Amino acid sequence: MVSGGCIVGGGDGDAAEQEVIAAAGVAEEEEEVVGQAPAARELVVGYALTSKKAKSFLQPKLRGLARKKGILFVAIDQKRPLSDQGPFDIVLHKLTGREWQQILEEYREEHPEVTVLDPPGAIEHLLNRQSMLQEVSELDLSDCHGRVGVPKQLFVNTDPSSIPAAVMRAGLSLPLVAKPLVAKSHELSLAYDQTSLTKLEPPLVLQEFVNHGGVLFKVYIVGDAIRVVRRFSLPNVDEGDLSNNAGVFRFPRVSCASANADDADLDPHVAELPPRPLLEILARELRRRLGLRLFNIDMIREHGTRDRFYVIDMNYFPGYGKMPGYEHVFTDFLLSLVQKEYKRRPSYSSCEG
């Protein structure tokens, strides 16, 4: 953990970064010997990300600004014990699998001084589309400058031939969006009629399609910071579409393919962002209830209403590289974590007096 003073600039590239960490270790030992105030050193952030994610997240503009602010990103080698690496102040990760979860849990126990973003147990909630929106549905945000809910949905893990009856019993209306239970799978489809429901492949979550004028709000959360962007989304479905269409329409990775709609010439009723106070309360409550600091919320406004919103998806450690100004938001967030930690330390309090 950063032990005092300001935070200064660091190395360039992964190999160089590892060297800087070693140098920082030596400097610390020397400080203890002479008993002086600890010298400034870098904030070391270990990251365990897929190469695709590392590329989209660790863009040169983030690395560059981080370096200026004294933050060093160091790749974690998954083949070596975590405790032999670093030492880290913060660990950022987005890898799945039981084995990795276990490694992180053990590391958290052994190294309570390291901030792991985020705890694997908390992330688990968002990895499954059945549990993902549970907290949102339990929130009562009826008097917060708008209403936020979850579309009616049903978890299905039965023989596909029994899906139409299950849908009827649950009172869901067509069309339905069929989403694989596992959130990392993005093979979504839209089912227009009863018969096509039998062609779906459980386990999945069926969600009522909510008309929203073809615009979606991506609400990015980074600790206490919130940023919202507009994205193009699926167009409204009307009665005519329902009677003229049958079957299952697949739309894999639709949200990735859809362009940013912030500069588009949109109907202002559709484009108006959700009210800030509503987003503040929603983000605060979800952060607290889920125990997460890095996630996003996909929100839509029911077409024809001003204040009726639905959360349709949440993602852990989403594509922050697409969030405008993410390099500033993220570096400020990382620094704020160590500042909070530093203030909690007893040695700090005694110096204060």
Ligand SMILES: Nc1ncnc2c1ncn2[C@@H]1O[C@H](COP(=O)(O)OP(=O)(O)OP(=O)(O)O)[C@@H](O)[C@H]1O
């Ligand atoms: N209930 C719904 N009503 C209307 N449109 C929906 C609904 N659910 C999903 N969509 C549309 O389908 C898209 C993909 O759905 P969703 O966000 O659940 O999938 P995803 O693959 O998890 O996306 P991401 O890439 O954000 O993780 C949404 O961005 C939206 O355009």
Ligand SMILES: O=P(O)(O)O[C@H]1[C@H](O)[C@@H](O)[C@H](OP(=O)(O)O)[C@@H](OP(=O)(O)O)[C@H]1O
């Ligand atoms: O920022 P939004 O539009 O929400 O989309 C993200 C998805 O939700 C994430 O699941 C993607 O991350 P992974 O590829 O690590 O799952 C993430 O991939 P990226 O970080 O490589 O861009 C994005 O596709």
Ligand SMILES: [Mg+2]
């Ligand atoms: Mg989504």
Ligand SMILES: [Mg+2]
């Ligand atoms: Mg998602």
